[in-house]
Amino acid sequence: MVDSNDKTPENKVTPASRQYPDPAAKLKQDPPTTGHSWDGIEEYDNPMPRWWVWIFIITIIWSVGYWIAMPAWPGIQSATQGVLGYSSRANVAAEITEFESRNxxxxxxxxxxxxxxxxxxxxxxxxxxxxxxxxxxxxxxxxxxxxxxxxxxxxxxxxxxxxxxxxxxxxxxxxxxxxxxxxxxxxxxxxSEMPAFGADGLLDDEEIDQVVNFVLSLSGSDHDAQLAAAGAEHYEINCASCHMDDGSGDYFIGAPALNNQIWLYGGSPEAIRETIYYSRFGVMPxxxxxxxxxxxxxxxxxxxxxxxxx
Incomplete structure (x- = not known):
């Protein structure tokens, strides 16, 4: 028989234990599980919320209606047209026609x-x-x-x-x-067509170099004055009839001006030499x-x- 006055730690009842029952007793009873266990982990068998289920059912009904009303299912050559006859291509074509009529x-x-x-x-x-x-x-x-x-x-x-x-x-x-x-x-x-003075043998390499420097002098670019002086005569004989004596050109026949810094194929000595030697023949459709x-x-x-x- 245990004495109620026994004050040993094993039999002592504390005030806290009398006022607060076991916390686990307050927990709501767990729902049932699905019966499956994965490495000791079980899954609750909770039903889906009713509102979610109804939304899911409505989306299914809506999708079936969309398939019937609108173009939806692709076929071999075309898609289902839908009872409403909607066509984004037709709408775009109608808008294009509308704007074309306005313009x-x-x-x-x-x-x-x-x-x-x-x-x-x-x-x-x-x-x-x-x-x-x-x-x-x-x-x-x-x-x-x-x-x-x-x-x-x-x-x-x-x-x-x-x-x-x-x-x-x-x-x-x-x-x-x-x-x-x-x-x-x-x-x-x-x-218009410019002769290929070098390729066609109309001028030799030395004469072409002289003309190159004379053309550079017309535009105020760096040049060899001695070569330019020698090239003036060749220019007058072979080039001035189209490009004019002062290099102002003749736009009526498509001969560009040579007395400015506007160059169609480049104004470097190398580019000008290539133009004189091989000619240029640009084409526009x-x-x-x-x-x-x-x-x-x-x-x-x-x-x-x-x-x-x-």
Whole structure:
């Protein structure tokens, strides 16, 4: 028999143990498990929340309805069309048609307006620049650059300066764009051809060096004065008829000016020597069959306002 007055630690009942029962007794009873055990880990068999189940069922019903109403399932050659007949391609085509119909009035106005008067109509001029810019980026930027600065190494002219072969007026630009330069597709293409003075044996190497230095002297570039003096006579005999005595050129026949620092193929002694020895024969396609006349007028307006138009 154990004495209730026994004060040994084993039989002592503390006040705390009388006031607070075992905490585990307060825990809610665990739900049942699925019956599976993975390395001692069990999974509770909890049902999904009712709201989640209903949302899941609704999404399934909605997806079946979408399959029926809208294009959904791909086939061998086409997809199911859906009972609503929706087509994103048709919508895009309709929008393109709508914008083309809006723009058509401006294209008609471009055809009916004199080239020199396009700038007088602010609304028409803005349209021409925007439309011409789109045409330029799609058809011309590959050679002349996105900004029109050209590529000197390839002989593609800079359209931002005032040195224009065959003229830089609106009418001149339209003619150049329409028929192109030195191509065999159009009889009306711009045409000029420089002799290959070295390859064809018209001048020997020493005479070419003399002409190179004379051409450099025309533009104020560094040159050998003695060789330039000797090259003046060869220049007068062989070059002045196209490039003029003072090197100012003749844009009517596509002969560039030589008395400035604007060079189509480079102004170094090596580049000039190669030009004289082998000649240059740059070709530009004509766009008469590629673009509508109104589009050619628009791109001419765009090029003209870049800064170099005359």
């Amino acid at each position: 058509e009035q401006f294209f008609v106005q471009l055809l009916e307006t004199d080239l020199d008067d396009i700038r007088e109509n602010d609304e028409l001029h803005r349209f021409a620049i925007n439309a011409g810019g789109s045409v330029f980026r799609a058809q011309c930027s590959q050679c002349h650059g996105t900004g029109g600065a050209g590529v000197q190494a390839g002989g593609f002219p800079n359209l931002l300066d005032d040195d224009w072969l065959w003229g830089g007026t609106m009418e001149d630009i339209v003619t150049t764009v329409t028929w192109g330069i030195r191509n065999e597709d159009y009889p009306d293409a711009r045409w 004509g766009f008469e069959t590629r673009l509508r006349e109104a589009e050619i007028r628009a791109v001419a307006a765009y090029v003209h306002q870049l800064g170099g138009g005359q």
